[in-house]
Amino acid sequence: MRPSSAIKRYNIRVVWLSLLYAAFLVGAILAFNHRLVAGPLAYLAAILPAIPIIGIFVAIGRYLVEEQDEYVRMLMVRQTLWASAFALSLATIWGFLESFGLAGHIDAYYVAVAWFGGLGLGACINRLTLGTAGRC
């Protein structure tokens, strides 16, 4: 499938945000390991790696707005719905397992990891049910 201008912009945004994420994460780890931050600055340093991840959610939203091909857009909407269902279901199940002492603690940001994994699941389901995974 020939990439649309919307998907090209999405890919560029995701690459830059991924690079930013890596830089912020390494910076935050170094800052905490060397005890360079404390107080409010520590909160800022801890939140910094989350900002590019939130940016990727925004990039996906922008892509859905900018994509002119309604069928391809529908495929991506289906992927995001599957991703949301997958991540929220996993988080709910894990939450109860943890509450009853049957599973260890997992950091909350793994919900986002599960959501991105759910996008892949959505692409597979698109391929199985509609014969095409879409552009993402």
Add this chain to the structure above:
Amino acid sequence: MLMENRLRVLRAERSWSQLDLAEKLEVSRQSVNAIETGKYDPSLPLAFRIAELFDRSIEEVFVSPSQRRSGAI
């Protein structure tokens, strides 16, 4: 319930490939394939664009599900 349509026939009459039609409609080939095979119903604006491209009315391209059920077409 998805709509049936005559897209494949109309396209074949003009010897257009799915890619030719997709480029004329400014959509992906996958979109044309999905509409042709009845996996996806186009929006009203896209349905109008398809009908206008073939110089037909929407009813001549797409079959209303209610008419199909009643056997009118």
